[in-house]
Each structure stands twice: as structure tokens, then as C-alpha cells.
Amino acid sequence: MRSLSLVSVFTRRKLLELYFHLNRVLASILTWRDPYKSQKLISTRVLLHAPFGGKEGRLGAWRALVEAQKTGKVRSIGVSNYGIHHLNELEEYINSGVGGQISVGQYEIHPWCPREDIVDWLKRRNIVVEAYSPLVQATRMQEPVLQSLVKKHNKTPAQILIRWSLQKSRIIENTQVFDFELSEEDMQSLKTGVDAPVCWDPARDSRL
Numbered sequence: 566m567r568s569l570s571l572v573s574v575f576t577r578r579k580l581l582e583l584y585f586h587l588n589r590v591l592a593s594i595l596t597w598r599d600p601y602k603s604q605k606l607i608s609t610r611v612l613l614h615a616p617f618g619g620k621e622g623r624l625g626a627w628r629a630l631v632e633a634q635k636t637g638k639v640r641s642i643g644v645s646n647y648g649i650h651h652l653n654e655l656e657e658y659i660n661s662g663v664g665g666q667i668s669v670g671q672y673e674i675h676p677w678c679p680r681e682d683i684v685d686w687l688k689r690r691n692i693v694v695e696a697y698s699p700l701v702q703a704t705r706m707q708e709p710v711l712q713s714l715v716k717k718h719n720k721t722p723a724q725i726l727i728r729w730s731l732q733k734s735r736i737i738e739n740t741q742v743f744d745f746e747l748s749e750e751d752m753q754s755l756k757t758g759v760d761a762p763v764c765w766d767p768a769r770d771s772r773l
């Protein structure tokens with residue numbers, strides 16, 4: 566458990582249809598407790614699990630998340646399983662003054678469900694795309710196209726599917742940092758003299 570203090574722990578709470586009304590969502594979030602019992606600030610990412618509740622319910626749920634974020638109970642907010650029309654509806658609502666920022670979009674994404682239109686919508690807005698069921702819940706391991714790649718690369722179907730997901734993401738790019746080095750001059754040029762966290766800052770939070 567010690568190592569937990571070294572990293573941010575994200576707890577993803579999925580809000581079911583039952584909670585898709587402003588007051589109930591807000592009341593629910595405000596009663597959450599730190600899973601590690603400190604009763605202090607919770608570092609949590611909250612995703613609206615699905616576009617349930619009709620327009621009023623969806624927008625009310627978003628507003629509740631924005632309010633919860635302002636209280637410091639919630640660190641980042643996002644959506645899951647929203648179609649393009651739901652995303653457009655939400656973007657319009659955000660821009661109307663309610664605010665909030667969609668930080669993550671979580672979707673079933675794999676070769677049999679690439680969701681290119683949604684991925685494109687999210688990427689154009691720099692929203693993190695999170696893929697669930699990347700192994701297709703092991704239901705397509707025998708697909709001929711997968712089996713042919715298994716033979717070609719001498720890997721398992723799961724390894725091919727994970728590699729597909731990786732190649733669709735920035736993870737590979739982000740790990741390719743060992744073939745160059747910044748000079749002392751480069752390092753000096755990056756001494757910006759600025760101290761401006763883009764995330765939360767528990768060290769300066771007077772409630773902690």
C-alpha cells in the first residue's frame with residue numbers, strides 16, 4: 566500500500582441511469598469518501614457511463630460533474646459511450662457557459678469496432694481516447710485475419726490486438742526517448758522560471 570502514496574490513484578465511478586438527474590448526481594458525489602479512509606480530498610476521474618436520461622438528464626448530469634469538480638471532490642470528468650450527436654450536444658452546452666472540460670472519452674474500440682468518427686471527434690479536441698474491451702472479450706481470437714497475423718508475427722491473438730491498440734495510440738511515441746539526449750544548453754533553455762501546474766496541487770491546498 567505504501568506505493569499508493571507515490572502515484573495518483575484514479576477511481577472511476579460510473580454513474581448509472583438512476584443518477585442522471587442533477588441533484589441526485591451531485592448529492593451522490595458529495596457523499597463519496599476517500600477509499601483510503603483519510604476523509605480528505607478525493608482524486609477521482611468521473612465518467613458519465615452512457616448517454617442515458619434524455620437531453621435534460623444528460624446535461625443535468627454534466628452540470629453536476631462540473632459543480633462537483635469545483636468542490637475539489639473530482640479531478641477530471643469525461644464521458645463513455647456517447648455518440649457524436651451526444652458529444653455535439655454536450656459541447657454546445659459547455660460552450661453556452663456551463664463550462665467543464667471533457668478530459669476522456671471511453672469507448673469499445675478494437676478492429677471490429679474502430680469508431681473512427683468518434684475517435685476523430687475526440688482527437689481533434691485533444692480529448693484522451695480510452696479503449697475498453699481491447700481484446701474483444703476474447704470472442705474473436707479465431708478470426709482468420711487475426712490468425713493469419715498470429716502466424717506471420719509468431720505472436721498470440723491477444724498480443725496482436727494489444728499491438729493494434731498501441732499503434733493507434735501515442736504510447737509507443739511516448740516511450741521512444743532513449744535514442745537522443747538533451748544538451749546542457751537545451752536543458753537550460755527549458756528552465757522556464759514558471760511554476761504553473763496544469764493539474765491539481767495538493768501541496769498548496771489549505772484543506773489538506
Ligand SMILES: NC(=O)c1ccc[n+]([C@@H]2O[C@H](COP(=O)([O-])OP(=O)(O)OC[C@H]3O[C@@H](n4cnc5c(N)ncnc54)[C@H](OP(=O)(O)O)[C@@H]3O)[C@@H](O)[C@H]2O)c1
Nearest residue numbers: 614645646671672696697698699700701702703721723724
Ligand atoms: N464503459 C463501458 O461501458 C465498459 C464496458 C465494458 C468494459 N469496460 C471496461 O473495459 C475494461 C476491460 O474490458 P473487457 O473486460 O470488456 O474486455 P477485454 O479486455 O477485451 O477482454 C477481457 C477477456 O479477455 C480475456 N483475455 C485476457 N488476456 C487474454 C489472453 N492473453 N488470451 C486470451 N484471452 C485473454 C480475459 O480472460 P481471463 O478473465 O480469463 O483473463 C477476459 O475474458 C474493464 O476495465 C471494463 O470495466 C467498460
